[in-house]
Amino acid sequence: MKALLHTGGSLAWLPDPEERPWILLPVGNRPILEYWVECCVDLGIRDIRLVLGNGGYLIEEYAGDGERWGVQISYSFQKEGEEPDRFPLRNPDLWKDGVLYLRQPSFPLRQQKSISALAAGESCRLGAGEIDYGFYSADSAHLTPFLAGQSPSALPESSTGFSAYGIESAKSYFDLNLRIIQGEISHYLAPGYELSEGSHIGYNVVIPPSVIMEPPVMIGNDVRLSPLNAIGPHAVIGNSVVIDAQTELKDCVILDGSYIGRNLSIEQKIVAGNLLIDPDTGDSLRLDDSLLLGDVGKSTPLSDFMNIFFGQVFSFILWLLFLPGFFVFYSLIRLTGSGNYTKKTILDARKQPRMCPEFVRVKKNIFTGCFQGLSLDRWPLLVSVLRKQLYLCGHAPITPEDAEDRFEKIPEYFPGVFYDELLLPQQPSSLILNVYALNYIKNRKLTGEISLFFRVGLQRLLRKMSNMEEG
Amino acid sequence: MKSEFKTQNGTGIIELIGDLHVVSVDELRQKFTDWSQNHGGLKYVIVDLQQTTAIDSAGLGLLIAMYKQIQAQGGELVLCSMNKKVRMVFQLTRVHQIFSIYDDLDEALRNCA
Secondary structure: OEEEEEOOOOOOOOOOOOOOOHHHOEEOOEEHHHHHHHHHHHOOOOEEEEEEOOOHHHHHHHHOOOHHHOOEEEEEEOOOOOOHHHHHHHOHHHOOOOEEEEOOOEEEEEOOOOOOOOOOOOEEEEEEOOEEEEEEEOOHHHHHHHHOOOOOOOOOOOOOOEEEEEOOOHHHHHHHHHHHHOOHHHHHOOOOOOOEOOEEEOOOOEOOOOOEEOOOEEEOOOOEOOOOOEEOOOEEEOOOOEEOOOOEEEEEEEOOOEEEOOOOEEEEEEEEOOEEEOOOOOOEEEOOOOOOEEEOOOOOHHHHHHHHHHHHHHHHHHHHHHHHHHHHHHHHHHHHOOEEEEEEEEEOOOOOEEEEEEEEEOOOOHHHHHHHHOOHHHHHHHHHHHOOOOEEEOEOOOOHHHHHHHHHHOOOOOEEEEOHHHHOOOOOOHHHHHHHHHHHHHOOOHHHHHHHHHHHHHHHHHHHHHHHHHO | OEEEEEEEOOEEEEEEEEEEOHHHHHHHHHHHHHHHHHOOOOOEEEEEOOOEEEEOHHHHHHHHHHHHHHHHOOOEEEEEOOOHHHHHHHHHHOHHHOOOEEOOHHHHHHHOO
């Protein structure tokens, strides 16, 4: 017996299928893929074939070869636009001994905790109402015509204790999540685990004492709650979510990597990054205001490598280019007594305290204007980039005094030499700094780095030029 | 990169061994052009990537050019036996949407018969 699961296809209510294949959507706080794999394990199926669609690499990255579930997962492609039912016909011999076949997005909904495998010669449909999401068959009388490309006979309802539940609409997905946290989660718990007081809280979750939690709630891993949050009842919060202070969440589903701003009340909604979805109507609204909703995002090893490579190479070039200018202008500044460097302690990329030079202007004149306008004041910091202590572009470094508060709010740390906060007129509050940092983490990619470098460099230059003209 | 061109029961099979990248693309393109001129009218050409260790954008470009050339001659170019590394590149660039991709050579031969 094998399993053949089509992971392609997109859900109309969920934009960006390439960033979020349906099978990686969380239910409770785990991707649907895990529920299907566990279902296969319970049915004694160890050989699972996933047919990939757009965003399939995310699935492959997540599931790997299936070793962690004790199954063998392999991957195939199907040409876009081809009927899913054509795929098994490529190599019918693989499936003739029985197959759990899924052709459309759905969730393996269990009627009870234990599910049973079919006996030889039995078949059942996986679906509800008129929709067949697939079938589960160990019956050659059913499989033979199917694998010959003919329409198979209608199958009976599943008697195995589970069936496929469609997630075509935002409402069905929302309802499924609420069903899970209202008690059905116990059907999916592995032996040895139990649910206490209707709530589940993952690893590395920060919950300040002033948070009010009203079960049932489900919170994933790496989640940061803030003071005076009110969570629940019926709140499903995914992994890597940041919720700012005084925000109330109930009857809602927050998907992985979302940032929720402060003083908000979210009820009867699905939040996916900066996308707000109404489950009843399926309407969605993308908010561009990162003070309200945002995407915490996650960096990938490839993007990290590209960013670091770009940073290192470009920093070296800048170091050489800025060298003559730095010595000329800094000598003039010292001679005129219009500025100097002081030492400031910040946390470096490894979150270790490090003394860094910071330019302090004493007198405003043309030398300091050129020095700062051309960003020559950043020259000593470029060495730290080459030593991998700072990034060329990033967000404002955090000082040891602010570390405890700030690291609670941001999931990753990229202290930069150039960052948007340099353009702020005065020292911003930690809330604003957090928003800037979350924005940077969300948009961290090579093109964004290049854009940030030139944006910050040019704006500093233009501001100094206009200041000098005014002066 | 090494390449082997052969035919089996009226189907062309191209086996690519090693890294398919910018350095090897020109030579491979020339070999393919010579081979396809001598084997016009093939309905299917299978590119076997089992021993292809890596691929870059130039390699992808070559495969697409080969696909178009075979299609212009009334045939179809299909791929088979991708390893994980090559599969990732195809997915990231979405080139997998263009080709029919089979799990192994046997499956490709069965479906291209």
